[in-house]
Amino acid sequence: MENKIELKGFLMKILNGTAMGIVVGLIPNAILGEIFKALAPQAQIFQTIHTILLASQAATPLLVGIFIGYQFKLQPIETGLVGVATMIGSGLLVSTDGALIATGIGDLINTMITAAMAVYLLSLIRGKLGSLTMILSPVIVVLIVGTLSTLLLPYVKQITTAIGAIIQNFTDLQPLLMSILLSISFALIIVSPISTVAIAYAVGLEGLASGAANLGIASAAMTLVVGAMYVNKIGVPLSVFLGSMKMFMPNWLRYPIMNIPLIANAIVTGVVAYLFNIQGTTASAGFGFSGLVGPINALSFMEGSVAKNILILALVFFVIPFVSAYLIDKVCTKVLKLYDRDIFIYGQEK
Incomplete structure (x- = not known):
């Protein structure tokens, strides 16, 4: 991807990458989740498989970021950073008693906003860090995009709350x-x-x-x-x-x-x-x-x-x-x- 991002097609690349990540992340549990959930009490192997399926589902924000990176033809390191940033920004991981707990797949809207910010930031710093690129780019992207998306998350969640309030009236x-x-x-x-x-x-x-x-x-x-x-x-x-x-x-x-x-x-x-x-x-x-x-x-x-x-x-x-x-x-x-x-x-x- 060139340093300058053309606005034309930017949103569609975000949406297409999101769609691909959702398919890959959710399909395994969608097909087999309920089956192995029902079988879990019968044997440990079924419980293990059910856990694996849930892990696949929890990886959805990370996959969304990776596929968005693919849409923009980013370098491998850059693609990985977009994946990490979207996982953070999704709100998937919640800190509870010092432990990070995965909850669902996070907020999809904030996931896409985070990916867009990460892609844009990478376009700004590309070629400007010299030999320190591998060291500094992860720090910059995770620190800036991760922080901004985390601060933004509570406000983005209000969209869901507002829609819920309308549906409540129904x-x-x-x-x-x-x-x-x-x-x-x-x-x-x-x-x-x-x-x-x-x-x-x-x-x-x-x-x-x-x-x-x-x-x-x-x-x-x-x-x-x-x-x-x-x-x-x-x-x-x-x-x-x-x-x-x-x-x-x-x-x-x-x-x-x-x-x-x-x-x-x-x-x-x-x-x-x-x-x-x-x-x-x-x-x-x-x-x-x-x-x-x-x-x-x-x-x-x-x-x-x-x-x-x-x-x-x-x-x-x-x-x-x-x-x-x-x-x-x-x-x-x-x-x-x-x-x-x-x-x-x-x-x-x-």
Whole structure:
């Protein structure tokens, strides 16, 4: 990367690097996390594997920084420094009784801001430290970017708090309207830099509110799967299906028209959540069907035949959102001609 950073494309490189880091960091635990969590009490090896999967998830901010460095074609040392800086700035590590405890994946917005600061600072000092580059650049980047991002973190977190306050108001509405609004909200949040899990805990979603939020996420997943399957290789829609909806964050920000199918499908699943009384807990809200967290928790609230309930959950979490997404896609692209499916091409740079 040259010393001067061109503003054109800078944001897209940050977003694309973030999307790649999220996919690599979250997919292992999204696929296998719940399985080995359930098996953990049976044998130590399962507990060990579950810990490994959580470690992979916790590495997400570091991976985001590394992939952003790759987007900017940084040198190996510079790429590593961006990774370290983003890990610090994410707020992932919390000091408790003298020990650093990893909590979730940190704040994604601050992670991206930190990476942007690190990239910019590296462009300023590149070629100016001479033979001391290897010694001074880590100190400068970690000290300056790490400190600034840490001081900035509490203020950036207020964005999540503000969104949570708005969503809190939805829970006081009539159940059907609440379900629809929560479904729409979480369908959009899951594609944004905001954490759905953080919002769920900030609001304390439970019962029908939790179920509606999860079905909203499921609707977003299926909307992106349908849109992506026409213009990408199979790995892209498969990654979305497995839980990496945020990989389409760059597309979502670039093409606001994408909100139309996302909202339309979320309305459908909001109604479905109400009709089938799909419920959940605060801990399960924000996952959708990733790792089967949403369906498994919803099953625990259902009465009657387990087999029948599993069929209902398969219908509401998978079949209805997919069929609805497919029909909405046809209407938007073929009938109304609102957009071209090229907006779902993953990894666009221009």
